[in-house]
Amino acid sequence: MISISQVTKAYRGAPRAALDNVSLEIDKGEFVFLVGTSGSGKSSLMRMILREDMPTSGSIHVLGENLVGIPSRRVPHFRRKLGVVFQDFRLLPNKTAAQNVAFSLEVIGKSAGFIAEAVPDVLRLVGLEEKANSLPSELSGGEQQRIALARAIVNKPAILLADEPTGNLDPATSEGIMALLERINLSGTTIVMATHDVGIVNRGRRRVVELSQGKIVRDERSSGYGLDR
């Protein structure tokens, strides 16, 4: 599903490589925590999987696409098979919850009929159908992240990338988001989640990949954040 092989990414002017000979296989339906300190390379890795960035060397295959060789005009179509959420939600402030979700379908040319059906469905899935007409400013952080999740999964992506999705949320709200992510995972979506949240990783007992200074220093099935943390 995701196959990263000997990937090195060196940014110009940086003293060391952001990613240093990283190899990683993620299978369909997996839930993987990506942990590590800031600057360890988590975000770089996520950007590579989204093909927002290209490795300096090595190869990346995601959903059968060779991301090093893919022509740039095919990139949009590739990204439609992925969902992404971020720490800062990235909702459009002047659109309602439902319009935010609909927007992501409109811009990939889905029909009005499809949108009219898919948007309420996904809002129900994230438990916010009654907030469909609220603006992001009228929603709590947790609710905003649910809307962002709804937007990420409304097109039924095979992979969901979550870059510190609970970074701005209190522990109780984070648990709600985690429960939602697990439900999404159970429906067959592969999830890669970068996080700093020790509690969430420890409770999850999922596969944990730890990065440090651009290298994978640990890759364990059903593990915690770190033995000494």
Add this chain to the structure above:
Amino acid sequence: MRFSFVFSEMGIAIRRNLSMIVSVILVTFISLTFVGTAGLLQQQIGSMKTYWYDKAQVAIYLCTKTSPQEICPQGEASQDVQGTITERLDSATLAPYIDKYYFENHQQAFETFQKEFKDNSVAKYVTPEQLNETFWVNLKDPNQAPIIIESFNGLAGVEEVKDQRTYLDQIFSMLNIASLAAISIAGLMLFSAVLLISTTIRLSAVMRRREIGIMRLVGASNFYIQLPFILEGVVAGVIGSLLSGAAIVGIVQFFVQGFLASQLPFTTFVGLGDALALLPGLVLVGAGLAAIAAATSIRRYLRV
């Protein structure tokens, strides 16, 4: 592709960016009005040239008593001179080039002069003897005037051989300079219009960077992302060019046909048809430049 969505996005962009859009419309409008005016002026020059060049004659002025001594040492041209000239004009060498010619004596020249300078005080002081007797020659091809000039220049009793087109050429070269000036101003204005459009579109893109970010993330195609911005520029360009078209039609209708044509009744002027014929070109230039400027600027913005 959902056009309703693209157009509603474009509408939002235009509303948010209204003052810039208005300035783009105005600059496009003014610059294309200059382009159109220059075009009309060229057409005017063209039609005046064909009209006047056909009428232009070569004048063979004969010496008078008052002609300068160094050119006409023998004073008033004699009957013999007239005979020589008539002979030459009728000869096999020159006749093929000549459509027709006629002779104007002192009295006829005086009458014409009195008519043309009716309101001018100079008319009172001129006597028939001061005015040249003249052979007026109409050529089949006005471009062949030098043949006549060479044949008669320097002939004893001939004061001067003058191609009337040399006067016309001065007028036309002035009109040409005016239309060149209009074109240069138009060029500068169009250049600033292009810069203004790029800036406007980039501003519009910055204002909508969240939307663009999300569009890229969810896999909207580049074309779909760029289209509202390009259309935004094109709409402004088309409105500006339509306004300039209206201005040019107005200039022709009210200034040229309404005012100039009544002031100068014997001149053919450009008409509404000429102005309307320019319109598609203006819209094409306006829309095309706007599209190119907007597309280049949005591409460069999105690449970063």
